Amino acid sequence: MNPVNLFLLVAALFLVLLPFLRGAYQRIWLLGGVLLMAVVTSVPAWQVLTGATREWLLPGNGVIGEIPLRLDGLSAWFILIINLVFLTGAVYGLSYLRHYQAHRNTLTLHYLSFLLLHLALLSLCVIQNSLVFLVMWEVMTLAAFVAVIFEHEKWVTVKAGINFLIQSHISLLLLMVGFLYGAIHTGSYDLAAFAGLPGGRGTATALMLLFIAGFGIKAGFVPFHTWLPYAHPAAPAHISGIMSGVIIKIGLFGILRMLLILSVDFTTVGYLLLAVSLVSGVYGVMLAIVQHNLKKLLAYHSIENIGIIGLGIGLGCIGLGGGHPLLAALGFGGALLHILNHALFKSLLFYTAGNVYQATHTLHIEHLGGVMRKMPLTSLLFLVAAIAICGIPPFNGFVSEFLVYAGLYQWMQEASLVTLVVIIFTIMGLVLIGGLALLCFTKAFGIVFLGNARRGHAGAEVSRGQLAPLWVLALLILLIGTFPQVFTGFLARPVAQFTAMVPHAGAAVEMGTSGLEPVPLSGVVNGMVTPVAAAAWGVILVSLLLWALRSLVIRTKSQETSPTWSCGYVAPTPKLQYTAGSFARSYTKLFRAVLTFSRRERGVDAIFPAGGHYESHADDKMEKWFVDKPVNGFQWLMSRLLFLQNGKLQVYILYGILFMAAVILIPVFTGWLGDLLQFLKQL
Amino acid sequence: MLSALLILIAALFFTGIINRTKSMASGRKGPGVLQPLFDVWRLFRKGSVYPATAGILFRVAPTICLASIFMALLVVPFGREKGLLSFSGDFVFFAYVLALGRFLSIVAALDTGSSFEGMGASREALYGMLAEPAFFVLMGSLALLTGHTSFHEIFNALHLGSWVSYALATLATFVLVMIAMIENSRMPVDDPKTHLELTMVHEVMVLDHSGFDLGLILTAGYLKFAIFGALIVNLFIGMVPTGYAIPLFFLIQGGMAVAVGLIESFMARFRMSHNPQFITVLTSVALLVFFGVLLISGRFL
Structure with missing residues (x-):
């Protein structure tokens, strides 16, 4: 049977029957649905990644025309990532939601939205009819909205959901304008027809900018990022993981897809992406450090990682524009690999944060502490993900960042003066991102999981079943770090799609067509990451060796425990520990120019003081300038017209x-x- | 292989020479050059006292920390000899694997739940973050100058010809020495001999470590110095045949140790709040090297 029909059949069957089931059957049904959809799509995706491109034509109707579905390397890569995240997300989510058994209707709705979300994301990867693409885009947005407002009795959650909904629709509006423009001028809704857009390079580039803005809202590039820090903490943990893992990535997929189709001025687009991404990366992590809510911190980190991916895409575009195939391969390769990497460690971070929330009922970093003693496995998993997200070997984050660095240093060899200055500042930015991420995650891990509990939270390790999908993610993180050449090997086809567009490889390369031979460049990239694998193995082996030596030596030695040294003070309380705020204090002082805080305090001043109170929040300046101010201005304008509505x-x-x-x-x-x-x- | 061996030998004496220089500068007789080794050896044979708050991470961290420094050691070449690991972009690995050590030592410090150690950890993270761009810009400029992207190739292709390149090498040496001082938490940034927990960076982070683990941490510190010393040596010996390079290696390492000792004897530690400025200056100096390279390679038109 045709995989498309099979997929549609499976999706329809599971969606329609889900509401009629109860309790455990419903959960199994959901899991089965996600699993079957994943299998049905993964098989052809896998074939494409190792073989030839596939194409199907669905009969549409008179209005939208036929619906071409094209499965190429890029789609295949994204489909596999989506399936991985959804499978682990579903298994984790079902355990996570056990505590909400009583809300049966909400659960049913949530499961439905979960299936729809999976369906929509998968179909977005292959649909190449712009109208149907927009419809699925909207389905995805609405499903994500319903999934986010799971705890809809909380006002904050609904507010965050509506914020997400509005911003997503601005994204939809921009995309609609772009697609309709293309459709009108090419006379076809088929995306492939966009390649023949009249008006030449200039028009295509302008259209691309529109798409970058539209898809960029979904991806969360600064200054379009403002929905992320609200939506992620509001959603239940598995949805946060999925949002950060794949939903924001679908924005990047859109950008990559349009780059393949439109014949744009790659150099201009590349520099633009480079600038936007650098700002996103640095700004995201800068704000992440000062967050008090663990999930909000992770949300800002997603913005940072989108920045790193964007840097890769930007480098790739510049490589395409400048006729530098190796730079293009390294840029796009690094970006695509980082998309997978980020999906892995960010969903792992959100799931472990969810575990912490379940055990302690808070995500306020300053209230937590000492979680590791009660939840050793969750803590270990968080630690792995935290080291990986900082881009530190032997885990996966290092590999993709290494590719981006390699691209930058390669580019340097044949760059001109102005370009060199751009490169050196990009390198500085990337290094700064790495250093700040380290500061941020040592803070997050150290304060939340180590030391003593700051408030008396009871909590126990979550069930083994809930941890199982997390182990899978952690294992993949380690595997990519230690066998990167295997994964860059899988990337050969998607990357070749891009490198085939390098000008000297033939001016008349048909874009988006099938049967592009993987260029030997992938061999070069593989050759570059192979020694990284050796180095990663070195780190692991030397550590194990030293640990074995240590165990051998200290076996015969005495081991005692005594109170932590506190300068002779004998009655330390958990309150005396270093807090997250104080850990970041010297940093916040240093970066005052970028960060603003709003404080509310009531001092302890009378002779018999009532309880003092102090509260500080880090504000997002970009949000103030790009969202709050325009919205306030618009409201003011509208309020002038209020006389019309006089009742x-x-x-x-x-x-x-x-x-x-x-x-x-x-x-x-x-x-x-x-x-x-x-x-x-x-x- | 040779480079790893040489660095290990240099590490044996480096800290001893620093301490000896300091004692001589202050008019004391001072401990022998090998005293740091005896210290570590004694620690390796002692039992440990662990803080009650600390968990497994506190025990694992020193091991992984030393392992990461050992891996960093392996990518450093020696003149014409490659390091054990040498690949395109190995200096990126060098910096990031050192970050692994930093990550774990910070986390281990937070594991004790002591606010002193938290303070040191916070400073370590901040200074490390600020110092890293300088290293990357410096290596980037050298990569640009030579057209290569691995330590070994860069140092081999580094020709010191004109006066400008000598100026650049001097600046590069300055940057590397200062990064070494920051990485090791030494004088202008941190005072290893201070007696007040509030003013420490590195020392306060390891307050609660003892026995074997403390020995590992001290070893890591010795190795780090010798590694950065070896990088500086490499700036100058690219063209020298190995026979002459080995004595030169020890000469420069010894010179650097003496210089560190002298800096520690005659400079005061900066105020903590001034440290970030100082470290950021390093990045500017590295940028100066970069523009110097632009000048040499004729890209200014």
């Missing part, structure tokens, strides 16, 4: 009559006007 029924009827009159009279008037013009012309 008098008669006036409203008058509006109605005026409107109808206008509808009738305007064509008449334009007719007269036309006649008048005709008459004047004749004169």
